[in-house]
Amino acid sequence: MADKISFDAPRGMRDFYPADMVWRNKVFDAFKAAGEAAGFEPYDACVVESYELLERKAGEEVGEQLYHFLDKSDRHLALRAEMTPTLARMVAQRQKELHFPLKWTTIAQCFRYERMTKGRKREHYQWNMDIIGEDSVLAEIEVLGAAVDALKRMGLKTDDFKVHVSSRKFLGSLLEKSGIPAEKHAQVFLALDKRGKMPDEEIAAMLKDGGLSEDETKATFAIMDLKSYEGSPELKELFRLAGIAGFADSLVFDIGVIRGLSYYTGIVFECFDTQGEFRAIFGGGRYDNLLTTIGGEPTSAVGLGFGDVVITELLKSRLGEGAVKRKGTSIGFMTEGERDAALSLAMRLRREGDRVDLALRPQKPKKFFSRASEANAAKAVFIGPDDVNAGKARLKDLATREEKEICL
Amino acid sequence: MADKISFDAPRGMRDFYPADMVWRNKVFDAFKAAGEAAGFEPYDACVVESYELLERKAGEEVGEQLYHFLDKSDRHLALRAEMTPTLARMVAQRQKELHFPLKWTTIAQCFRYERMTKGRKREHYQWNMDIIGEDSVLAEIEVLGAAVDALKRMGLKTDDFKVHVSSRKFLGSLLEKSGIPAEKHAQVFLALDKRGKMPDEEIAAMLKDGGLSEDETKATFAIMDLKSYEGSPELKELFRLAGIAGFADSLVFDIGVIRGLSYYTGIVFECFDTQGEFRAIFGGGRYDNLLTTIGGEPTSAVGLGFGDVVITELLKSRLGEGAVKRKGTSIGFMTEGERDAALSLAMRLRREGDRVDLALRPQKPKKFFSRASEANAAKAVFIGPDDVNAGKARLKDLATREEKEICL
Numbered sequence: 172m173a174d175k176i177s178f179d180a181p182r183g184m185r186d187f188y189p190a191d192m193v194w195r196n197k198v199f200d201a202f203k204a205a206g207e208a209a210g211f212e213p214y215d216a217c218v219v220e221s222y223e224l225l226e227r228k229a230g231e232e233v234g235e236q237l238y239h240f241l242d243k244s245d246r247h248l249a250l251r252a253e254m255t256p257t258l259a260r261m262v263a264q265r266q267k268e269l270h271f272p273l274k275w276t277t278i279a280q281c282f283r284y285e286r287m288t289k290g291r292k293r294e295h296y297q298w299n300m301d302i303i304g305e306d307s308v309l310a311e312i313e314v315l316g317a318a319v320d321a322l323k324r325m326g327l328k329t330d331d332f333k334v335h336v337s338s339r340k341f342l343g344s345l346l347e348k349s350g351i352p353a354e355k356h357a358q359v360f361l362a363l364d365k366r367g368k369m370p371d372e373e374i375a376a377m378l379k380d381g382g383l384s385e386d387e388t389k390a391t392f393a394i395m396d397l398k399s400y401e402g403s404p405e406l407k408e409l410f411r412l413a414g415i416a417g418f419a420d421s422l423v424f425d426i427g428v429i430r431g432l433s434y435y436t437g438i439v440f441e442c443f444d445t446q447g448e449f450r451a452i453f454g455g456g457r458y459d460n461l462l463t464t465i466g467g468e469p470t471s472a473v474g475l476g477f478g479d480v481v482i483t484e485l486l487k488s489r490l491g492e493g494a495v496k497r498k499g500t501s502i503g504f505m506t507e508g509e510r511d512a513a514l515s516l517a518m519r520l521r522r523e524g525d526r527v528d529l530a531l532r533p534q535k536p537k538k539f540f541s542r543a544s545e546a547n548a549a550k551a552v553f554i555g556p557d558d559v560n561a562g563k564a565r566l567k568d569l570a571t572r573e574e575k576e577i578c579l
Numbered sequence: 580m581a582d583k584i585s586f587d588a589p590r591g592m593r594d595f596y597p598a599d600m601v602w603r604n605k606v607f608d609a610f611k612a613a614g615e616a617a618g619f620e621p622y623d624a625c626v627v628e629s630y631e632l633l634e635r636k637a638g639e640e641v642g643e644q645l646y647h648f649l650d651k652s653d654r655h656l657a658l659r660a661e662m663t664p665t666l667a668r669m670v671a672q673r674q675k676e677l678h679f680p681l682k683w684t685t686i687a688q689c690f691r692y693e694r695m696t697k698g699r700k701r702e703h704y705q706w707n708m709d710i711i712g713e714d715s716v717l718a719e720i721e722v723l724g725a726a727v728d729a730l731k732r733m734g735l736k737t738d739d740f741k742v743h744v745s746s747r748k749f750l751g752s753l754l755e756k757s758g759i760p761a762e763k764h765a766q767v768f769l770a771l772d773k774r775g776k777m778p779d780e781e782i783a784a785m786l787k788d789g790g791l792s793e794d795e796t797k798a799t800f801a802i803m804d805l806k807s808y809e810g811s812p813e814l815k816e817l818f819r820l821a822g823i824a825g826f827a828d829s830l831v832f833d834i835g836v837i838r839g840l841s842y843y844t845g846i847v848f849e850c851f852d853t854q855g856e857f858r859a860i861f862g863g864g865r866y867d868n869l870l871t872t873i874g875g876e877p878t879s880a881v882g883l884g885f886g887d888v889v890i891t892e893l894l895k896s897r898l899g900e901g902a903v904k905r906k907g908t909s910i911g912f913m914t915e916g917e918r919d920a921a922l923s924l925a926m927r928l929r930r931e932g933d934r935v936d937l938a939l940r941p942q943k944p945k946k947f948f949s950r951a952s953e954a955n956a957a958k959a960v961f962i963g964p965d966d967v968n969a970g971k972a973r974l975k976d977l978a979t980r981e982e983k984e985i986c987l
Contacts, residue, residue, distance in 0.1 A: 175874025176631055178672035181656055184625035186669055189683070192621040208929045210907065210936030213600040217592035217702055218626060218688070219646070219658070223584055238627070238656075240648030242692065248589055248646075250627070261594055264586035270950060272939055275597070280626070284650065294625055305939045309922065313937065316926070415919050416926045466583025499618065511823050514717065518724070518824045521616045528618030531680055531710070531717045542678060 183284075183293025193495050194483050197325060202278055202298040202477070205321035209313055211276035211300055216257045218280055222247040228256035228464055236284050250282040254299045255461065255474065262303060263467030271304030271470070274313065298453075298477040303461070303470055308405055310473040311438050311457065312412045318442065318453055318475055319418045325482070326490050332452060334442045335425035339435050339456070341403035342394070342426065349390035355382055357433050359391060364429040366395070400424045405438060434458050438473075449485050453477035497570060499526030501548040503539035505555040512559050512579050516552065544569060552577060591692075591701025601903050602891050605733060610686055610706040610885070613729035617721055619684035619708055624665045626688055630655040636664035636872055644691050658690040662707045663869065663882065670711060671875030679712030679878070682721065706861075706885040711869070711878055716813055718881040719846050719865065720820045726850065726861055726883055727826045733890070734898050740860060742850045743833035747843050747864070749811035750802070750834060757798035763790055765841050767799060772837040774803070808832045817846060842866050846881075857893050861885035905978060907934030909956040911947035913963040920967050920987050924960065952977060960985060 180186045187195055206213070222239045239249035251257060254277060262269065282294045300317060302310040315334060322332055343356050351359065358381030362374050371392070378388045400406035406424065413419040430439045437457030444452065455475035463469050486494065500520055504513040510533070517529040528546060530539060536553050543551040551567050558564040559579060566577040588594045595603055614621070630647050647657035659665060662685060670677065690702045708725055710718040723742060730740055751764050759767065766789030770782050779800070786796045808814035814832065821827040838847045845865030852860065863883035871877050894902065908928055912921040918941070925937040936954060938947060944961050951959040959975050966972040967987060974985040 176635060177629065178668050178873075178875075180625060180668075181627055181629050181654065182652075184627055186625075186672075187621075187623040188669065188673070189620035189622055192623065195623075196621065207934050208932075210909075210934060212597035213595075213604065214597055215595040215600065215603070217588060217594075219589055219592055219690070219702070221585065221589050227584060238648070238650065240646070242646065244590075246589060260586050260588075261596065264594075265596070270953065274936070282627070294627070302939070307939050309918070309937075309939045312922070313939065320929075412919070412922060415923050417930075465586075467586075501618075510717070511820070514720070514820060515823050521728070522825075524616075526615050526618060528682070529717075529721065531713045531715050531721070545678070 185292060185294065194486065195479065197486065197494070198479055198482055199278055199296075201321045201324035202276075204324055205317045206276040206298075206300060208320065209274075209317040211274045211317065213277060214258075214261065214275050215277050215279070216254075216261060218250055218282070219248050220251045220257055220260075222249040224256050224260055224465065225249050225251060228253075228259065238282050238284050251279070252283045253281055253476070254279040254297065256465070258299070258301060258303075259461045259465050259467065262470075263462050263465060266462070266468055272310065273301070273303040275303070276300045292480065296479040298479075299474065300455075300477075301472055301474040303472040305473075306471050308408045308412065308438070311409055311440075312416055314455065314473050314475045315413070315422070315440065316416050316418055318477060319421045321477070322442075322452075322482075325486055326494055327486070329420055330445060331485075331489055332421070332442055332444050333423045334421055334440050335428045336406065336409065336422050336438065336440045337424065337426050337428040338400075338403055338406050338438045339429075340437050341400065341406060342429075345394045345397070345402070346391065349387065349394065351383065351387050351391070358382070360429050360433070361431065363391070363395065363427070364431040366427055366429075395426055397426050398424070409438060430454060430456055434460075436460075436471075444485055444489075448488070449481050452481050452485065495547060497547050497549040499528060499548050500550040500552065500566070501528045501530070501539070501543035501546060503530040503534050503536070503543070503551070503553045505536070505553070506533050508556055509533075509554040509559050513554050516554070516564075516577070516579055554579070593700060593702065602894065603887065605894065605902070606887055606890055607686055607704075609729045609732035610684075612732055613725045614684040614706075614708060616728065617682075617725040619682045619725065621685060622666075622669065622683050623685050623687070624669060626658055626690070627656050628659050628665055628668075630657040632664050632668055632873065633657050633659060636661075636667065644693055646690050646692050659687070660689055660691045661884070662687040662689065662705065664873070666707070666709060666711075667869045667873050667875065670878075671870050671873060674870070674876055680718065681709070681711040683711070684708045700888065704887040706887075707882065708863075708885075709880055709882040711880040713881075714879050716816045716820065716846070719817055719848075720824055722863065722881050722883045723821070723830070723848065724824050724826055726885060727829045729885070730850075730860075730890075733894055734902055735894070737828055738853060739893075739897055740829070740850055740852050741831045742829055742848050743836045744814065744817065744830050744846065744848045745832065745834050745836040746808075746811050746814050746846045747837075748845050749808065749814060750837075753802045753805070753810070754799065757795065757802065759791065759795050759799065766790070768837050768841070771799070771803065771835070774835055774837075803834055805834050806832070813846060838862060838864055842868075844868075852893055852897075856896070857889050860889050860893065903955060905955050905957040907936060907956050908958040908960065908974070909936045909938070909947070909951035909954060911938040911942050911944070911951070911959070911961045913944070913961070914941050916964055917941075917962040917967050921962050924962070924972075924985070924987055962987070 237249040278298050280296050300314050362377035375388050413422050428439050428441050435456040436459045439456030441454040442452040457473045459471050461472050502513050502517050517527045520527045539553050552564050554564050563576050563578050565574045567574050645657040686706050688704050708722050770785035783796050821830050836847050836849050843864040844867045847864030849862040850860040865881045867879050869880050910921050910925050925935045928935045947961050960972050962972050971984050971986050973982045975982050
């Protein structure tokens with residue numbers, strides 16, 4: 172036998188055993204079904220990108236968190252940390268041929284080399300939905316509607332989560348009315364984004380550093396107490412259309428949603444569990460500079476990023492293990508003499524559309540049924556010599572314990 | 580506008596635009612459905628692995644073809660070239676807890692840094708199916724049955740492909756009967772694997788280099804003309820069971836299937852299109868040393884690797900673009916006044932289970948219908964002011980041109 176080497180995945184990377192895949196598929200299937208229902212088209216690209224592209228979009232700070240390397244021709248490559256630069260590249264490459272607006276979706280593995288803290292891995296999957304080339308707030312409605320639909324398909328109820336919505340444009344206009352000029356807004360957004368994460372005194376200090384007077388700082392905090400979006404035509408339209416689309420009860424106005432950095436330009440949103448137990452479930456908003464940062468033509472877009480880690484924790488907590496449905500049929504046999512009959516039955520049920528786990532060797536009934544239960548089969552058939560002689564066996568419902576006859 | 584940078588994917592890496600995803604999903608959906616029907620459990624792991632693990636399994640030659648790099652803690656990491664080392668690691672890690680036989684499946688992106696030739700990319704996806712811990716030939720039947728099922732689900736007919744089957748064990752016993760001792764077999768397999776790729780004289784020279792006498796070389800070529808598997812009990816059982824399982828007509832005995840290297844120990848197989856136009860569609864066989872190479876307990880296994888590149892070329896060639904099914908409903912509207920009605924109808928149809936692509940802005944009917952056709956929609960509804968007043972619109976079947984009324 173060879174020397175033993177480590178059986179662990181590399182640090183920060185996840186293995187998905189079949190029991191983990193049950194949850195992952197629950198999440199991914201809902202992503203795909205919701206995107207599909209809302210008419211989004213899937214796209215994908217390789218997880219390896221050019222370093223230059225990723226750094227251009229991300230800035231130096233994120234550049235340092237990239238896994239990157241040179242290939243043998245000295246090409247500087249990296250594992251993507253997010254899908255947006257790749258999306259921008261693909262759209263820019265065919266900007267003349269594509270028919271806008273685009274409604275594109277993907278589930279992308281993304282890497283970020285960061286310090287390991289609780290629940291933070293170095294890779295995750297992120298569901299992306301983007302509508303590119305459409306100014307109307309109907310774009311936000313389509314993206315948010317699909318995200319809410321995905322959560323419901325996973326088994327969550329309206330009471331389990333809320334999408335917090337605000338608008339950069341609205342907040343900017345309020346700041347301007349208070350006499351704070353546009354060139355100071357970036358600094359204000361940056362400070363306000365830290366709210367809840369640090370004491371208000373420190374926020375105030377950040378605002379002062381950003382050139383705000385004491386009065387302006389006071390005015391800024393007063394704006395953050397605003398509870399009504401009446402002054403924002405685009406938010407009014409968003410809530411009205413969400414009412415027509417049937418998910419207004421999942422939205423709440425929250426002027427505190429900022430979404431850091433200078434990336435976003437209009438409506439922004441973040442989804443949280445109502446118990447406030449987890450980090451954001453998804454986030455996104457409208458952004459205008461997707462293509463110009465890499466040299467493409469200007470275009471307006473709405474995007475959403477929805478990671479797999481937080482939602483999986485939330486589902487496990489809210490739904491419990493009982494959320495995993497029993498499915499398929501297990502078939503076993505007692506001696507080699509029933510093997511052919513078992514194989515033949517398995518193929519017949521599969522052709523009829525069933526999922527069939529066929530035992531590959533003779534077993535004692537007890538062992539067979541215990542494995543079928545563990546595998547979460549809905550039904551099981553165990554074939555003994557008498558069954559083959561009689562030409563029929565018993566199909567057992569493992570939940571209800573009911574049995575019915577089945578021909579061999 | 581910022582400096583323009585390259586919009587190309589890195590060399591050898593593929594972008595999947597929505598039109599490409601139609602084919603990819605056709606292939607992946609068939610992989611998943613066939614694996615699911617046959618009771619295989621999905622697993623997955625990160626594309627980044629430890630270099631040591633990958634090199635241990637692959638040997639130095641493949642080691643050189645790995646994309647590899649050091650992380651900031653000087654961990655030596657690499658992008659996997661195949662899934663098998665990862666499978667071995669995951670199984671070894673839980674060898675005491677897992678219930679064997681395992682039937683596991685995954686679709687894994689794999690990277691190989693090789694010289695670019697026609698149709699060879701530096702990354703591809705590979706469908707893997709493995710049964711671990713079962714000696715019975717029923718394991719081969721389950722793996723092959725699922726692979727054949729996948730091809731049929733993609734729309735191929737029995738006449739389009741054949742799975743060529745042989746056995747290392749059988750070939751070894753024939754060589755032995757001809758007086759060629761076991762220690763020379765590895766060299767013989769290596770030479771025979773090149774058959775069809777180089778002239779028989781060169782094969783003969785390789786055999787001579789491997790220590791075979793002229794008589795032994797002659798005997799070896801005679802063996803390669805064998806057309807019957809009657810002398811192999813395991814191949815007889817394989818064909819018999821394939822008959823019961825209903826796919827014997829997809830199998831053909833071919834003593835020329837070798838599958839290079841010393842990896843395989845029993846039945847081996849490769850699938851080809853019957854017109855001989857493409858490289859192998861899938862390949863695999865029985866192997867015994869999966870876990871021992873990395874220090875785990877010995878166990879027998881059957882595995883299959885099925886790449887996405889050849890099958891996609893084959894499907895495009897055999898099925899043509901017509902294979903892409905029309906689906907879903909496109910909804911458009913003429914003026915802002917019909918927008919709410921269009922949104923409301925879209926959400927209603929989605930709740931009923933339809934895929935609905937809602938236009939996000941008012942359009943002329945001609946433009947709307949042309950886009951709906953391009954998007955391959957099955958049906959389309961265009962709502963004008965009169966429709967809203969009447970409370971109903973016309974749902975058009977884009978294939979048959981038939982119309983029916985639908986309430987708004």
